[in-house]
Amino acid sequence: MSTPAGGALAALTAGQRERLAALAREAAFPAGARIFEEGEPADRFWVVLEGRAALDVSVPGGPRPVVETLGPGDLLGWSWFFPPYVWHLGAVADGPLRVREFDAAAVRVVCDEDPVLGYALARAVGGVVAHRLKATRMRLLDLYGPRPGGGAP
C-alpha cells in the first residue's frame, strides 16, 4: 500500500474502475494550456496522472488569481456531476500535465444505469468536495496570519 493509490477514485472497486476506464482516455496538456473556463459546459473531468493543474478565476484588470492547485491522484473537476453542469472556475495546466480524461455525459448515463456504481462515484466525488471545503475553511482562518503558530514561538 502506498499513497496515493488510485487517487480520487481509490474507493471504487476494481470492476467499477474498469467500467469507468472504458469511458476515458489518456490526454496531455502543454504548460499553460487552458483546460476549461468558467461558465463553459462541464462535459468532461480528469484525474491527474502527472504534473499540476491550477484552478483560477477571471477578474477584471489583473492577472487571474490561482485559488488552488491539484496534483497527481487528484480529481480535476466536479461540476460535471451536479446540475447545471457548468464550470464555476477555470483550470490551466501549471506545467506539462498528463491526465486521464473522462466523458462526463457518458459517466452520468452509466451512473443512472448502475446505481451501485453511481452511489460509489457520488461518495467519491462528495468526498473530494468535502475535503476541499474543509481545506478552504482552514484557509479562511488565515492561520499563518497575525496570530503566530509553531511550537515554542
Added chain:
Amino acid sequence: MTAPAAAVRGSAAVPLPYRVVRRDEETADTVTLALEPAGEGLEPFRPGQFAMVYAFGRGEVPVSVSGVERGGSGGRRGERLLHTVRAVGAVSAGLHGLRPGDGVGVRGPYGTGWEPAAAEGGDVLVVAGGLGLAPLRPLVRELLARPERYGRRSVLLGARTPADLLYREQVRAWSAAEGLLVGAAVDRPGPGWDGDVGTVVALLGRARFHPPDTAAFVCGPEVMMRATARELVHRGVPAHRIRVSLERTMHCGTGHCGHCQLGPVLLCRDGPVLGWDRAGPLLGVREL
C-alpha cells in the same frame, strides 16, 4: 530526590550571556538570530528542544532552536545557536530588533525533542506550517545528513504567501537533494510562485509513504496540526508515530511555574513534542 540542578549548569534558573553574531531577515516580521556564547556555552540541544531567550530588561520567551553552527573559536564554547523569532509581543519584538554585537541571555536546553531515532527504517514525513518550520529545520538536516537510515523522506511546507516561507534558499537546496520530496503550498500565491496553492494537508496526497511504518513530525498552528494529524491517522499512520510540537504559555522551562499545563502534561517538561496518541485527546477538550 536526586541532586539535579548542579549537574546541568546554566540550564536551570539563570541565563548565560550570549551575543548576536548574525541577523538574517527571513520574512517581513521574522528574523533568525545566530547567538554565540560570551563565555561558557549551554549543553547541546537536540532537534525540537527549546531555549528561554532573554531580551535585556524586557523578559524571556521560549524559542526553539532552528539550527546550530560551529563558531570560529571551535568547541562547545564556539557553538552558535540559531533562533528564528517572529515579532509578536514586547519580548519577541525586542529580540527581533537586536543587532550583531547585542547581548542576550539564554537558558536551556528544555523539553522533549523530535527523537528521529524512532523513525529509522521507515518513511518520514515532515509537515510544517508557517513558523513551525523553525523547530523542524534541525530534523530536516538530520534527514539530509543520514539518508541511509530512513525510507522515503518528504518535507511538506505551508505558508500564507510565498514571501512568508522561511529559509527559502535552503528549501530550494533541499529540493535538489536526492530522494527528498519537498512540497510547498501557500494560501495566497503571488506572481512567479511555482509551488502549490492550498493547504499543507492537501500535500499529503502527493507524498509517498507506507502509513503503518511512517513517522510524521508536525509543527504549526494548532488547528493545522490537528487537521494534519487527523488526516494522517485516517490514512493509517499510527497515532504514536505522529509527533507534534505544542504551544502554551511558558515562563520557567523547568516545570516550576505551572503555566504550560495541558491537563496532566507540563509542556515545558513533558513536551513541547508529544505523540498524537497523547496530544490528540488533550487538544480535544475545550479550554483544557
Added chain:
Amino acid sequence: MAATDGADGAVIGTGGLAALVRLLRERGRTVVGPTVRDGAVVLAELESADELPYGWGVELEAGRYRLRRRADGAAFAHSAGPQSWKTFLYPQRVRRWSADRGPDGALAVAAEPEPAVSYAFLGVRPCDLRAIAVQDRVLTGGRYADPDYRGRRAGAFLVAVECTEPGATCFCASMGSGPGAGPGYDLALTEVVDADGHRFLARPGTDEGAEILAALPRLPADGGATAQAARTAVAGAADRMGRSMPPVDLRALLRGTLEADRWDDVAARCLTCGNCTMVCPTCFCTAPEDVTDLTGDHAERWRVWDSCFDLEFSHLAGGPVRSSGRSRYRQWLTHKLGTWHDQFGSSGCVGCGRCIVWCPVGIDITEEVHALHAEARGGCGAGGCGCGAAEDGAAEVGAGGVGAGGPGAAPGTGP
C-alpha cells in the same frame, strides 16, 4: 536521646515549650509559629513561646473565620489559618537574578545567592507537613531544583504539632495527611490538656530533633499516661473531621468528568478571585517580573506568586486558552486532585480546608467533588469512566485516593 524517652517519646510542659523556642533562637534560628494578630491566628516570627495563641480557638465555615476564646488554655487547638509555610519557604516575591548591560551591549548575569536563612517552624500541622513534602517534590524533586526554595527549605527545622481539634472545614483524614503527623518532622508534639495538666508528648524524627529534645526540661515520667492520652486525642480527631472527600479514586473521577454540568454550576458562583490559590499550602504557580532601573542598564528578574484563576495565566498570542471561569475553576480543581498525580506523583491536596474558609463566596471543594461524583454516578452507572461511581464503597482506595508518595496511615494515628 535520653534512655527514659522509650518508644512513647518524652513529656514536656509549657516550660519545656518555652525552652524549645529559646533554644532554637540561641542556635541562630528564626523561629516562626502561630500567634494572634489582626483577628486571626497568623504565622509570624516568635521571640518567645508567650506569643503562642494560648487559649485561642477558631470557628471555621465556608467563607467564615472567627477567633474564639478557649477555657483550657491550649496553644495549638486551632486549625489552619490564612497563611501556610509557603509564605516563608516560597515567598510571594523573590529576586532570581540581576543582569547588567555593559557599554558594548554585552550582558553580565548574576544569580541571586541561595538564601542562608535558618528557620524553625513551630506548630506545623500534619496537613501542612504533607504540604511541605508536596512542595519539596514539585520544586526540588525533578530534573531542576528551585535554588531559592532549596536554600530556605534545607535549613528549616520542623516542629510538627499533631491535630486534636479539627475544624469544621478540615478533611485531612480523607486525604491521608492527618490528623497524626506523617514523616518529615524534626520534632513532633502532641498537646494534651486535661485534669493532669497542660503538657506535650514529644517525639524526635531526626538526630537534630533528638538532640534538641534531650536538652529540654522534662515533666516527671507518668507511666505512659500522656502518650496514651495523646494517641486517644489524635485518633478521636480523625473521627471529628468537619468535611470529607468521597472515598473513591479522585484522579479517575476527575479525568472522567471534564465535561460535567457541575462545572457550570460552580462557575456561576466562583468570582475567579484566586484566594483559594493564595491560601493553598501547595499551590506553587508563579509569574516572572522583569524590571529595569532608571539607567536602563541594570535589570532584575523577580518571581511572584501567580494564580491559574488569572485571565492572563494561560495567555497566548491569540488570547487566553482558558477564557471562561468554568475552565479556570476546573483547571484548579482537576490539577489539585487529579493531574498533580500525573505531574508529581501525589495528590496536590492535603485536606487543610483553607480554600473553603477563605473563599469569599464559600465554595467548598469537598462539596464540588461530591457533586461531581454524584453526577458521574447518575451519568455512568456502568462505571465505564473508572470513577468508581458504580462500585462506590468497593472502589475505595487507601487514604482517599492519595497515590504514590502519600504515606497512607500516618504515625500517631495508631491505637
